[in-house]
Amino acid sequence: MNVAAxxxxxxxxxxxxxxxxxxxxxxSGFAVQTFSSASEFLAQRDDDAPGCVVAxxxxxxxxxxxxxxxxxxxxxxxxxxxxxxxxxxxxxxxxMRGGAVDFLEKxxxxxxxxxxxxxxxxxxxxxxxxxxxxxxxxxxxxALTERELEVLSHVVQGRLNKQIAADLGIHERTVKLxxxxxxxxxxxxxxxELTRLTDEAGIFTASAQTFPKGQ
Amino acid sequence: xxxxxxxxxxxxxILAWANIKASGQAPAPEPSHRVLVLYSDQRLLPANIVxxxxxxxxxxxxxxNRIELYSEFLDVxxxxxxxxxxxxxxxxxxxxxxxxxxxVIAVSASAFAFLAEHRAELFAGVPIVYCSAAGEPRPEDLSxxxxxxxxxxxxxxLTLEMMLRLxxxxxxxxxxxGSEPRERQEAEAFRKELSSFGNRVAFTWLTNLxxxxxxxxxxxxPDHTVVLxxxxxxxxxxxxxxxxxxxxxxxxxxxxxxxGYYDTYVGHGIVGGSMVTFxxxxxxxxxxxxxxxxxxxxxxxxxxxxxxxxxxxxxxxLQRWKISEQRLPPGSIVRFKQATYWEQYRWIIVAAISLxxxxxxxxxxxxxxxxRRRVAEASVRENEQRMSLAVDAANFGIWILDVARNEIxxxxxxxxxxxxxxxxxxxxxxxxxxxxxxxxxALQQVLAKALADGGSYDTEFRLTLPDDGLRWxxxxxxxxxxxxxxxxxxxxxxxxxxxxxxSEQETQLLRREVAHVGRxxxxxxxxxxxxxxxxxxxxxxxxxxxxxxxxxxxxSPDLDExxxxxxxxxKDDQRAGAVIDRMRGLLKRQPLDTQPxxxxxxxxxxxxxxxxxxxxxxxxxxxxxxxxxxxxxxDRVHLQQVLLNVILNGMDALNGSRGERRVSVTALLDGxxxxxxxxxxxxxxxxxDKLAYVFDPFFTTKPNGxxxxxxxxxxxIEAHGGRFWAENKASxxxxxxxxxxxAEEIAAR
Numbered sequence: 001m002n003v004a005a006x007x008x009x010x011x012x013x014x015x016x017x018x019x020x021x022x023x024x025x026x027x028s029g030f031a032v033q034t035f036s037s038a039s040e041f042l043a044q045r046d047d048d049a050p051g052c053v054v055a056x057x058x059x060x061x062x063x064x065x066x067x068x069x070x071x072x073x074x075x076x077x078x079x080x081x082x083x084x085x086x087x088x089x090x091x092x093x094x095x096m097r098g099g100a101v102d103f104l105e106k107x108x109x110x111x112x113x114x115x116x117x118x119x120x121x122x123x124x125x126x127x128x129x130x131x132x133x134x135x136x137x138x139x140x141x142x143a144l145t146e147r148e149l150e151v152l153s154h155v156v157q158g159r160l161n162k163q164i165a166a167d168l169g170i171h172e173r174t175v176k177l178x179x180x181x182x183x184x185x186x187x188x189x190x191x192x193e194l195t196r197l198t199d200e201a202g203i204f205t206a207s208a209q210t211f212p213k214g215q
Numbered sequence: 216x217x218x219x220x221x222x223x224x225x226x227x228x229i230l231a232w233a234n235i236k237a238s239g240q241a242p243a244p245e246p247s248h249r250v251l252v253l254y255s256d257q258r259l260l261p262a263n264i265v266x267x268x269x270x271x272x273x274x275x276x277x278x279x280n281r282i283e284l285y286s287e288f289l290d291v292x293x294x295x296x297x298x299x300x301x302x303x304x305x306x307x308x309x310x311x312x313x314x315x316x317x318x319v320i321a322v323s324a325s326a327f328a329f330l331a332e333h334r335a336e337l338f339a340g341v342p343i344v345y346c347s348a349a350g351e352p353r354p355e356d357l358s359x360x361x362x363x364x365x366x367x368x369x370x371x372x373l374t375l376e377m378m379l380r381l382x383x384x385x386x387x388x389x390x391x392x393g394s395e396p397r398e399r400q401e402a403e404a405f406r407k408e409l410s411s412f413g414n415r416v417a418f419t420w421l422t423n424l425x426x427x428x429x430x431x432x433x434x435x436x437p438d439h440t441v442v443l444x445x446x447x448x449x450x451x452x453x454x455x456x457x458x459x460x461x462x463x464x465x466x467x468x469x470x471x472x473x474x475g476y477y478d479t480y481v482g483h484g485i486v487g488g489s490m491v492t493f494x495x496x497x498x499x500x501x502x503x504x505x506x507x508x509x510x511x512x513x514x515x516x517x518x519x520x521x522x523x524x525x526x527x528x529x530x531x532x533l534q535r536w537k538i539s540e541q542r543l544p545p546g547s548i549v550r551f552k553q554a555t556y557w558e559q560y561r562w563i564i565v566a567a568i569s570l571x572x573x574x575x576x577x578x579x580x581x582x583x584x585x586x587r588r589r590v591a592e593a594s595v596r597e598n599e600q601r602m603s604l605a606v607d608a609a610n611f612g613i614w615i616l617d618v619a620r621n622e623i624x625x626x627x628x629x630x631x632x633x634x635x636x637x638x639x640x641x642x643x644x645x646x647x648x649x650x651x652x653x654x655x656x657a658l659q660q661v662l663a664k665a666l667a668d669g670g671s672y673d674t675e676f677r678l679t680l681p682d683d684g685l686r687w688x689x690x691x692x693x694x695x696x697x698x699x700x701x702x703x704x705x706x707x708x709x710x711x712x713x714x715x716x717x718s719e720q721e722t723q724l725l726r727r728e729v730a731h732v733g734r735x736x737x738x739x740x741x742x743x744x745x746x747x748x749x750x751x752x753x754x755x756x757x758x759x760x761x762x763x764x765x766x767x768x769x770x771s772p773d774l775d776e777x778x779x780x781x782x783x784x785x786k787d788d789q790r791a792g793a794v795i796d797r798m799r800g801l802l803k804r805q806p807l808d809t810q811p812x813x814x815x816x817x818x819x820x821x822x823x824x825x826x827x828x829x830x831x832x833x834x835x836x837x838x839x840x841x842x843x844x845x846x847x848x849x850d851r852v853h854l855q856q857v858l859l860n861v862i863l864n865g866m867d868a869l870n871g872s873r874g875e876r877r878v879s880v881t882a883l884l885d886g887x888x889x890x891x892x893x894x895x896x897x898x899x900x901x902x903x904d905k906l907a908y909v910f911d912p913f914f915t916t917k918p919n920g921x922x923x924x925x926x927x928x929x930x931x932i933e934a935h936g937g938r939f940w941a942e943n944k945a946s947x948x949x950x951x952x953x954x955x956x957x958a959e960e961i962a963a964r
Contacts, residue, residue, distance in 0.1 A: 014751050014755070016751075016752065016755040016783055016786065016787055016790075017751055017752075017754050017755040017758065019755075019759075019783060020754075020755040020756070020757075020758035020759040020762065020780075020783065020787075021755075021758045023758065023759060023762035023763075023766075023776070023780060024758045024759075024761050024762040024765065026762070027761075027762045027765030027766050028765060058827070058830055058831055059830070060830050063830075083754075105750070105754075106750050106751065106753075106754030107750055107753055107754045107757050110757075110758075110761040
């Protein structure tokens with residue numbers, strides 16, 4: 001994904017520190033947006049914009065951890081990187097459990113900060129890529145008919161055409177026709193690939209794990 | 216009997232009178248009226264003397280008439296009998312032929328009887344005034360309108376009753392009476408009247424006795440006997456007396472008290488009796504006579520008159536028979552009362568006593584004065600001893616400055632205190648040389664002010680002694696001025712207070728150290744908050760510097776950006792410095808350095824210091840200090856420490872509290888001289904049983920608390936002259952309040 005399009009969102013009530021951090025990240029080549037409180041950020045952010053959040057852990061009003069949970073519940077869970085004047089262990093633990101990318105002291109070395117920001121952006125990119133692929137797969141499966149999905153479910157369980165035909169009470173040739181339609185729509189060459197793709201898309205996750213006895 | 220006047224005689228009498236009238240040329244002026252007083256008894260009978268005098272007195276006093284008075288005495292006791300009466304009649308007939316009376320006054324029953332017998336021959340048609348005496352039988356015929364008689368009440372019975380009242384234990388009454396026929400007659404009449412007394416007492420009749428016999432009887436009377444004396448003109452032996460002479464003769468022999476009803480007996484042996492006095496009888500007769508002579512009808516005139524008997528007593532007899540005057544009936548007259556010494560010599564006694572008292576007073580006064588002088592002398596000695604004891608005990612040195620001569624007299628102790636030899640000559644300059652250079656000016660000012668105002672002074676200063684180092688002196692003194700108000704001398708007392716001052720200084724030092732410990736403890740609690748506070752600007756500086764480096768690596772660095780960065784770096788450095796300064800202030804040990812402080816600023820500074828901590832602990836910190844409050848006087852750092860401590864306590868109180876988490880600081884005016892600052896939290900408050908101990912050292916409710924914060928805070932506030940206390944809010948949570956004095960010179964502006 002396009003890293004340059006990502007924006008680092010900085011949230012800190014200390015305007016002086018906010019400005020300094022913003023300068024450093026801009027000088028390091030990041031696109032930056034600043035907010036002096038968590039609520040301001042949540043109100044103004046672009047829901048689809050990629051990037052990451054650099055937030056002060058201790059802020060009056062909504063603090064860093066509150067911001068983290070608010071973000072997690074939104075449709076665009078940006079990775080969050082916490083800065084703190086002095087870290088206390090309980091907050092750190094909570095932050096990391098909440099999925100924080102990193103937890104840095106405000107006076108942490110520049111490289112550590114920049115690395116953490118890059119890591120956060122990379123994670124965001126990776127997550128976005130994953131999400132995009134999921135969406136694409138989902139659209140391919142969406143093209144399958146009810147019957148084709150039914151046949152597919154038997155195919156990924158390793159059933160033969162003859163067995164499937166018997167199970168569904170249809171002609172074996174009909175089963176073959178459905179299989180051709182499936183491989184074409186899902187753009188796969190082999191049964192193995194079909195199975196992997198189906199897995200990846202998580203189509204039958206709830207029911208796919210049981211194999212008939214004797215197979 | 217020959218007691219009759221003949222008509223002839225009367226006629227002659229009238230004729231004679233008419234002749235005299237007719238002749239009219241008599242050399243002496245004719246009297247307007249003639250009055251004859253006819254007495255039953257002899258001239259010297261005491262009763263007669265009294266009556267005669269009274270009658271004379273009344274008639275003489277009547278100036279409207281010239282009345283000629285004649286007196287005749289029948290003396291029936293010594294000249295009894297019909298014949299004798301005839302002779303008297305004839306004699307009077309003859310005697311008064313030329314001077315017939317216009318009125319006759321008959322004194323006593325015998326005289327009236329004589330008149331009644333011979334009136335027709337003697338004084339026909341002449342009005343008669345009859346003076347009867349008590350106990351005499353009433354004449355049978357008083358119906359004649361020309362007869363005036365005022366009857367005397369029955370004083371015999373009254374007297375007897377009175378006797379029995381005064382002698383309630385009397386069982387016998389002896390009645391003494393004479394042997395003359397009319398006395399026998401009277402006694403007999405009386406005996407009948409007494410029947411009503413018969414059952415109360417026994418009567419003994421001492422009548423018909425010779426004087427000797429009577430005396431004998433009286434001397435042998437049994438106990439519980441009283442004697443009633445009627446009259447005694449004659450005894451059984453035929454001796455005649457006036458009744459008073461008889462009384463004089465037998466009274467001394469009696470062993471019982473004697474009573475009588477004639478006032479002529481009083482003073483001659485009777486205790487007393489109920490009486491109508493002869494003087495009154497005489498006067499009333501004369502007055503009636505005047506009215507009758509003026510034309511009133513005799514009988515009618517007498518009807519308007521009456522007698523009121525009066526109890527009369529002889530004081531000496533009352534004494535003799537031990538009868539208290541209190542027991543006498545009301546209205547009693549007591550005669551012969553011996554004047555007491557007091558009554559006799561009243562003025563002499565008063566004068567003597569006064570003189571005596573005066574003399575006594577003088578002596579007492581002299582004694583008192585002497586004693587006072589002794590006491591005063593003793594007291595002065597005592598005071599001197601006490602004073603010297605007190606002065607010694609208190610280690611006082613005494614000094615006196617003679618202002619005019621600039622000479623100092625000083626006690627040995629004072630010289631010792633100030634390090635002067637006992638013989639050394641002293642003046643103010645030498646004294647001041649001893650004083651520590653820093654206190655020199657202050658002492659001079661104090662003395663100068665005292666001399667100018669003539670009042671007292673109270674001061675403390677240090678001495679620099681050649682061998683002994685520093686010495687603290689507390690000095691008190693009084694300026695004495697002359698009449699014109701000019702200061703003459705200073706008397707003073709000085710004391711060595713070095714030990715006291717040293718211990719105070721040590722205490723002060725200790726307090727400072729303890730305060731320091733408290734501050735350090737608090738700093739521990741604050742460390743994390745302060746780290747945040749400092750990391751903030753330091754972090755900003757770091758980031759700015761790093762950004763600048765990067766910007767400068769560019770081909771065409773953005774100089775405006777870099778300039779902004781440098782400005783921000785400087786600002787953040789100042790921020791960090793301020794935090795460091797605040798910390799240093801808290802950690803420094805320093806004495807109170809009071810100055811006018813703005814409350815808003817004071818509270819704001821501390822608020823800034825703890826704000827980060829409050830945020831970290833999810834506590835809302837409200838600072839509500841009005842800007843119009845006057846400045847307070849205090850030491851900024853110490854007061855910051857107090858506020859910090861109380862605010863941190865408030866935040867601690869919210870640990871574990873799930874409700875509202877708020878600490879408020881408010882300030883308001885507390886009267887005209889103080890500002891009150893209150894720090895409240897929304898915690899659970901102080902348990903009621905611990906409220907009293909929160910200011911005790913080492914009392915704490917916190918697991919890691921030292922229990923020094925509040926005691927130190929209170930010490931600091933009290934050192935500022937304020938008060939510090941804690942209370943629970945009704946709505947929950949605790950409030951700590953303290954007051955600070957307003958900086959007066961600021962307030963006055």
